[in-house]
Amino acid sequence: MSRYFSAAEVDAGLDYPSLINTLSEAFRRRGEAMPLRQSYDVGTVASPGHLLTMPAWERGKALGVKLVTVFPENGASDLPAVSSLYVLFDGATGRPRAMIDGEALTNRRTAAASALASQYLSRPDSRTLLLIGTGRLASYLPAAHSVVRPIEAVLVWGRNAQRAQRLADTLEHQGLKAKPAADLTEALSVADIVSCATTSREPLIAGQHLRPGTHLDLVGAFTPEMRESDDDAVCRSRVFVDTYEGAFKEAGDLLRPIAAGRWEASMICGDLHQLTSGMKSGRHSQQEITLFKSVGAAIEDLAAANLLVRD
Known part of the structure; x- marks a missing residue:
């Protein structure tokens, strides 16, 4: 019998230390290459909309799919533009095991993946976190980063000062x-880690303002048209990604400087599989700037769902 896990149950059931370790093991094993997310136009002229699907599986053990809808005009009706649901199945029988609040699952596993990357890429003495963005995902990131680094101060920047204040109060x-x-x-001049969770289409982080030793955690922009950093930020950094496949298809932060002739795809230093398996090394010095670009991977959803739905 399958059951439904609410957002509150997801947050309560997925503590960051356990989730970070689970994602580390999932990326280390990697297994089969997972399909990239697929997008389908399901809207009308009056109400544009898209359906996104993100499947993943571990043969004989588990399989699941995240279903995401994006209806941009929902704001006019005071409804969220994005809704999502995760369905987990038994990998041996195909029977449904659980339905899970997709937004909470996504936010929590995304924050945990950022913290996992930070273990390899940020300085161990990182104490000041700059959070750029004031949405739901942004609110998850500081707690995750605080598990792996001794964060003593969080600075919150957003285009709307009132929302930045509210998020700071929540934290x-x-x-x-x-x-x-x-x-x-x-804020960039004092930050050890910069975690950016926006859907910006124009750069927010200027490379010329980054100080040596900074770690950039870019998790918001997830299409080729979006970007959170400028070309200089990428060119000054040693760049890592969650997966090569996702980055080459969806990471505007990297695709834009490639198109401009400022940077090359071959300059990516590694992905989470290579970092967790020891195939590639992370930070080399206290002075270098590191950058982690995440667009999200279905393997993260499956690992998190399996951790949540324990027999």
Whole structure:
């Protein structure tokens, strides 16, 4: 008998230390290459909409698929533009095991993947986290990063100052020392880790303002048209990705400087499989700038769902 896991149950059932370790093992094993997400136009002229599918499987053990709908005009009716549901099946019988709130699962596994990358790429003494973005995903990132690094201060920057203040207050209630940042350039000058979770189509992070030793965690932009960093930020960094396949298809932060002739795909230093398996090394020095570009991978959803739905 399958059951439904609410957002609250997802948050309660997936503690970050366990989830980070689970994702590490999933990326280390890797297994079969998973299909990239597929998008289908399911809307009308009056109400445009898209259906996205993200399947993954571990033969004989588990399989699942995340279903995501994107209806941009929902804001006019005070409804969220994005809705999602994850369905987990038994890998041996094909029987459904669970339905899971897709947004909570996505936010939590995305934050955990960022923290996993940070273990290899940020400086071990990183204490100041700059959070760029004020949406739901942004609210998950500081707690995850705090599991792997001794974060003492969180600076929150957003285009809307009131939303930045509200998110900082929320993080304070979670036990994190947080405050809004009025000036992004000034905040970049003191940040050890910069975690960016937006859907921006124009660069927010200018490479010229990054100080040596910074780690960039770019998790928001997930289409070729979106980007959170400029060409200089990419060119100054040692760049890592969650998966090569996803990055080459969807990461505007990397595809745009490639198209401009400023950077090459061959300059990617590794992915999470190579980092977790020891095939590639992470940070080499205290002074270098590292960049992790995540667009999301179905293997993360499956690993998180399996951890949540324990027999």
